[in-house]
Amino acid sequence: MLSRLMNFLRACWRPSSDRYVHTSADTAGRQEGLLWYKDNGQHINGEFSMAVVQANNLLEDQSQIESGPLSTLESGPYGTFIGIYDGHGGPETSRYINDHLFQHLKRFTSEQQSMSVDVIKKAYQATEDGFFSLVTKQWPMKPQIAAVGSCCLVGVISCGTLYIANLGDSRAVLGRLVKATGEVLAIQLSSEHNVGIESVRQEMHSMHPDDSQIVVLKHNVWRVKGLIQVTSMWKQ
Structure with a gap:
């Protein structure tokens, strides 16, 4: 070993x-x-x-x-x-x-x-x-x-x-x-912009109300459009 x-x-x-x-x-x-x-x-x-x-x-x-x-x-x-x-x-x-x-x-x-x-x-x-x-x-x-x-x-x-x-x-x-x-x-x-966080998912849904697939649970991981976890929202 x-x-x-x-x-x-x-x-x-x-x-x-x-x-x-x-x-x-x-x-x-x-x-x-x-x-x-x-x-x-x-x-x-x-x-x-x-x-x-x-x-x-x-x-x-x-x-x-x-x-x-x-x-x-x-x-x-x-x-x-x-x-x-x-x-x-x-x-x-x-x-x-x-x-x-x-x-x-x-x-x-x-x-x-x-x-x-x-x-x-x-x-x-x-x-x-x-x-x-x-x-x-x-x-x-x-x-x-x-x-x-x-x-x-x-x-x-x-x-x-x-x-x-x-x-x-x-x-x-x-x-x-x-x-x-x-x-x-x-x-x-600082605060992360990652859709693994519920508040970020909610914010993404509020920003894209007409897109039901804006956040997708894929293989037990939340992802933007099923592709990536990180979002591009700006906060200072």
């Missing part, structure tokens, strides 16, 4: 040349097969660590940490940006988000000269519009790109405020230390 387990683990650590994490902070990490990790890194609000384990031969997910100016203006706010992009159907969407979302956020922050919920919404919308435009151009040659998507979970720390934005079914959790007991409490900061 032990030898079987070791052979299984060795198979999991095969080398991969795919890109894992983009970050502008000083975060040179280490890679062991399908595991990439960084124990301690510095950002403007403190320290961070991160790890990524690749589940498939082709990595569909991306993540990034940006620390420093959140604006193109010298007088703009400083802070930290964290993005988690859970791709599905391929890597194109998550990589596009990784390359464009933070740049849009910096542009809109410069225009308003401050970080806000509205800035993050505009950055999300501009990124989605840009990817839709890319799909339109590439669809005649690469029709499968129309079936590629990604969740998008973002945290922004600016001027002492933590902003959380979520599109999809990733989850942000805050660990809070209780000094009196030493216990660490896990506090959920």
Whole structure:
């Protein structure tokens, strides 16, 4: 039994040349097969660590940490940006988000000269519009790109405020230390958009009252149109 387990683990650590994490902070990490990790890194609000384990031969997910100016203006706010992009159907969407979302956020922050919920919404919308435009151009040659998507979970720390934005079914959790007991409490900061949750199913039915098949129970799993669990509803 032990030898079987070791052979299984060795198979999991095969080398991969795919890109894992983009970050502008000083975060040179280490890679062991399908595991990439960084124990301690510095950002403007403190320290961070991160790890990524690749589940498939082709990595569909991306993540990034940006620390420093959140604006193109010298007088703009400083802070930290964290993005988690859970791709599905391929890597194109998550990589596009990784390359464009933070740049849009910096542009809109410069225009308003401050970080806000509205800035993050505009950055999300501009990124989605840009990817839709890319799909339109590439669809005649690469029709499968129309079936590629990604969740998008973002945290922004600016001027002492933590902003959380979520599109999809990733989850942000805050660990809070209780000094009196030493216990660490896990506090959920975002809500998932997944039709496995009854309230999300109800919302989908209310948004599509004429489509009785908008949510289907397939093999004991609730799915949108019988295909996918995650929805594309926006909440901040």
